[in-house]
Amino acid sequence: MHKLTHILRLGLKEFISLRHDNVLLLFLLYAFTVAIYMPASSSIIGVHNASVGFIDEDHSALSRKLSESLLPPEFKAPEALPYDQFDQAMDKGQYTFVINVPANFQADLLAGREPSVQVNVDATAMSQAFMGAGYIGQIFQRELLNYTGQTDAAANTPARISSRALFNSNLEGGWFLAIIQIVNNITILAIVLTGTALLREREHGTLDHLLVLPLTALEIMLAKIWSNMLVVVVCTWISLEVIVKWALGIPLAGSMALFLMVTALYLFASTALGIFLATLARSTPQFGLLAIPVVIPMLLLSGGSTPLDSMPEWLQWVMQCSPSTHFVSLSAAILFRGAPVEVVWPDLLALLAIGLVFFAIALGRFRKSLAS
Template identity: 80%
Template sequence: MHKLAHILRLGLKELTSLRHDSVLLLFLLYAFTVAIYMPAAGSVIGVHNASVAMVDEDHSPMSRQLAQVLRPPEFQPPVPLPYGQLDEVLDSGRYTFVINIPANFQADLLGGHQPAVQVNVDATAMSQAFMGAGYIGRIFQRELLTYSGQGDAASQTPVLLTTRALFNTNLEGGWFLAVIQIVNNITILAIILTGTALLREREHGTLDHLLVLPLTALEIMLAKVWSNMLVVVLCTWVSLEVIVKGALGVPLAGSMSFFLLVTAVYLFASTALGIFLATLARSTPQFGLLAIPVIIPMLLLSGGSTPLDSMPQWLQWVMQGSPSTHFVSLSAAILFRDAGIGVVWPDLLALSAIGLLFFTIALMRFRKSLAS
């Protein structure tokens, strides 16, 4: 009971210290509000409102029809453009797509020839260029086949494919991005909060005061873990309810309590990692530099930014040792697919095992740093 009382009081001390740290409080507020809403609401994965210009050298009903089939929200209404300005607007990046319809286009099409339509793409607009070019090609092909009377014949395919999008029927990229931003911010804050808390005590001499008390390294470390875990879990819950579900309107089908429990398990692993890094650093700036090469791979290679299956096989095996990989998988399964413990238990078991391993290594290193 005395040990539990020590852990409780030390944790309350951590919360009091955080309450007086205005910089970290502002960072927490920003990380779970603005940093979630702006990327999810402003970043669009796919083609949206792409700028189009059209050089019409044919001036036929067919060429005018092609200009009308490019509609919002994927494309802006095509802007008529003289042929002499084609290179200029492409060099200046004014339009993402510039379409050139040659003279006698409709006559050649009705005459059985195969006239060419030139689609110039500004490939520096990477998020829209390649998918947009494919969209334009398919839209024009369907329209030309219909106009030439071949649309019905072309539709007689031996196999009819029906595509159904589960859990996100309109393929809203912001839904997934909002949850991934929360996952990334949890990772960053879990490591930074615990690491800076330990280094702050060392720099201010508070850690030396704790060593003369009847406290063990395990009690000190558990106090830092549960206090920072409580703060991040509460911030995560508020962010999901207010920002993700309220402001962004993302329907989360899964159990919120189950997800917060999984978040606590993940924080157990990531806070232990933060303490381990803090024992290697001698100052807060050194800890920041040391944390960068650890946090960045956890964010970029965990499967949130790039699917894990598209990575090299050896890298997939390496990332299985990162707790963020399993947490990303668990987050998507629980919040979007309403997966229960019977489905996600392998990832949850792996996350718990990694957390215990990180905690044990961090505890050994923390004891060694206290003795030195």
Template identity: 55%
Template sequence: MENAAVAVVDEDQSALSRQVRAAILKPFFKEPVLIGANEIDRVMDTGRFVFVIEIPPKFEQDAISGQHPTIQIDVDATAMSQAGNGASYLQNIILQEVSTALPGTTQALPIAVVMRAKFNPNLKSAWFTAVMQVINNITMLAVILSGAALIREREHGTIEHLLVMPVTPIEIMLAKIWANGLVIVVAAILSLLVVVEYILAVPVQGSLALFILATVTYQFSVTALGILIATVSTSMAQFGLIVMPILIVMNLLSGSTTPLESMPTWLQNVMQVSPSTHFVALSQAILYRGAGLSIIWPQLLALLAIGAAFFALAALRFRKALLGAQ
């Protein structure tokens, strides 16, 4: 794990609490950010921080006097690959700094460090893996089916039939997008409700209607991408060669497998043009944290903007292809 985001609620403001904060260093963690106690729930719900360390009042005084104070580490357990290891690292850092600062204490452990996992209390990897598999399959099916439908018509010669119909290239594209997208959205919802929630017993916290809205928006983006790739491919074989590396990058670097925070900054910025990055973030926020529209609207707007860009490029390429066929 690298560059995990950490916030600190320091209600003691003592030399010892500052020493603990200063010991949280890169590359495992980002520089800690001080927040107020009333901000904990909000920053955890938005996914801004993976860890929040709560240092109580009179922490240093109680540690010196042998009162055995407690530091609490709140963990966003939706970040499965970071939660367990990161919490252990933080616990060791805190205990080491306290032991170094208070060498004269008679207790082996002058303080207690407790961990509270939010959104996945038992740290079950199945909760994370099940939802991410649904998202990855949505991506794969949407790109492949939409692009393959267009190439199949071109290879079978049925694209000429569309030229004599009173429809525009954009209307043809929209038909391709929604014909495949509707089936995939229905399959995704059934997978979420039947497989993830019922069979695997993964609790879904947020609004199903909001997740459906996000899925439909995502479908628009990735099916437009599939059609765009199809317009630059001359055959199904070439389409497959182009699509496979794109899908691998979208799935592996979207945050569904490897946390974005663990990637180099330049790569994080590059992946912002991928719709899967934003869909993974808002899906985790909705399904795990119960986030509402007020929290996930930036990702939703990003999906719309990326989808509009892909659709515009695909429309230009598709119109050119139709004119060439004439």
């Protein structure tokens, strides 16, 4: 009973220390508001408002039809561009796409000569260029088929492909990006908050004061874990309700309670990792340098930025040892697909096992650092 009282009071002490740390408080506020809202609402993955220059050398009804087929929000209204200004416009990056319809295009098409339309792409706008060129090809193909009286190009093919998007039928990139931003911020804060809290006590001498009290390394470590865990879980819940659901209007299908429980389990593993790194460092700058090669792979290789299946097989196996990999999988399954415990229990067990291993290693290192 005394141990639980010690852990509770030490955790309350962590809250008091955090309340007086204005920098960390501002970082918490930024991480769960602006850092989520801005990328999710502004950074659109795909083609959006792409600029188009249109060189019409045919001046026919068909060329006007092609120009009018490029509609918002994917494309801006095409701007008429003289042929002699083509190179200058592309060199200045004035347009992402410049389309050139040659003279006699309509006549050649009706005569069955298979004329070509030139689509010039500024490939420095990588995602827009790659996807937009495909969009333009599909749009023009549909318009040309309609103009020549063919209703469907797939009618002559042996099979018809029907694509359906589940869980995000409009393919809104901001939906997934908002959740991934929360996952990334949880990872950063879990490691930073616990690591800096331990180093702050060591630098201020308060850790030495704790050692003269009847406290064990386990009690000190558990106090730091539960207090920082509670702060991040509460911030996550508020961010999901206020920023994700209300401000961004993203529907969340799954159980909020289950996701917050998974978040707490993930924080158990991540905060232990933060304490382990803090025992290796002798100052806050050293801790920052140690955290960079740990946090960056956790963010980039967890399956949030790029699909895990696209990575080399050996790297997929290595990343199974990272708690962030399982947390990303659990977040998408619970919040978007509404998966219950019966579906996600393998990732839950893996996350628990990794957390216990990290906690045991960090506890052993923490005891050794206190004894030295």
